[in-house]
Amino acid sequence: MFQPDFATAVDHPTSCQPSRWQDYVVPQDWGHFTPDEHRVWDRLFARQVPYLGARIVSPFLAGIPLLGLDSPGIPELGALNARLTPLSGWELVSVAGIVPDAAFFAMLGERKFPIGNFIRSADSLDYLEEPDCFHDIFGHVPMLGCPAIGRLMEALGRLGVEAIAAGQGDAIARLYWHSVEFGLAREGGDVKILGAGLASSFGEAMHALEADVPRPRFTLRDAANTPYRNDRFQPLYFVADSLEAVAAELEALDLSGLKQLAGPD
Numbered sequence: 001m002f003q004p005d006f007a008t009a010v011d012h013p014t015s016c017q018p019s020r021w022q023d024y025v026v027p028q029d030w031g032h033f034t035p036d037e038h039r040v041w042d043r044l045f046a047r048q049v050p051y052l053g054a055r056i057v058s059p060f061l062a063g064i065p066l067l068g069l070d071s072p073g074i075p076e077l078g079a080l081n082a083r084l085t086p087l088s089g090w091e092l093v094s095v096a097g098i099v100p101d102a103a104f105f106a107m108l109g110e111r112k113f114p115i116g117n118f119i120r121s122a123d124s125l126d127y128l129e130e131p132d133c134f135h136d137i138f139g140h141v142p143m144l145g146c147p148a149i150g151r152l153m154e155a156l157g158r159l160g161v162e163a164i165a166a167g168q169g170d171a172i173a174r175l176y177w178h179s180v181e182f183g184l185a186r187e188g189g190d191v192k193i194l195g196a197g198l199a200s201s202f203g204e205a206m207h208a209l210e211a212d213v214p215r216p217r218f219t220l221r222d223a224a225n226t227p228y229r230n231d232r233f234q235p236l237y238f239v240a241d242s243l244e245a246v247a248a249e250l251e252a253l254d255l256s257g258l259k260q261l262a263g264p265d
């Protein structure tokens with residue numbers, strides 16, 4: 001299956017069985033990354049940052065130097081956490097691959113964020129079978145340093161656990177997908193990239209902003225009821241009124257509100 005450079009841990013619902021998120025954590029063992037793999041990171045970073053420039057919400061760009069992500073090579077999670085955790089309360093944990101939805105949301109609810117312990121190969125920079133460390137770190141981590149997004153992610157995690165238990169996993173996955181993975185947001189009058197799936201994808205970042213695709217205004221109801229694609233570029237991209245607005249809306253959502261959203265108009 002071809003997938004453009006996209007990713008999230010919730011794009012492959014695998015199980016509703018309860019599981020401890022801790023069971024999915026593995027040592028990063030940073031030394032296992034080869035020089036070639038570090039060069040893949042550097043190539044991706046060098047390609048992505050100049051394109052994103054003013055096309056991405058400003059907290060993302062601020063987060064890169066703040067967290068030391070502008071240093072060469074795949075980051076070592078201990079060093080990254082030494083900057084991120086005191087700043088935000090978030091801790092990155094290494095995982096071997098996709099984490100089931102329930103465990104993923106449980107992690108977020110405790111301000112843990114899973115990082116795939118591998119990177120795509122040099123000859124397929126735009127091909128991803130599942131989220132790798134470039135997507136997970138470059139796409140997500142700068143935004144975790146933003147207080148509004150940090151609160152939003154934690155709130156989505158707590159609600160996600162409840163939602164899956166209540167049979168509302170599709171609705172919470174769609175809200176996650178259409179905001180922090182593939183959402184756009186207005187900033188200073190311009191439409192900018194918000195989501196990590198776009199931030200970490202050269203091709204889809206350009207597509208989302210420049211192609212002739214629908215960009216409807218983000219509303220909780222529309223996002224909760226709009227399916228997403230995990231095998232190709234999205235057919236549409238929701239635009240939030242602002243980063244702060246989407247964060248506040250999602251942070252305020254509870255399970256009864258989610259059930260109402262997912263029900264008939």
Ligand SMILES: [Fe+2]
Pocket residue numbers: 007008009131135136139140181196197
């Ligand atoms: Fe993701």
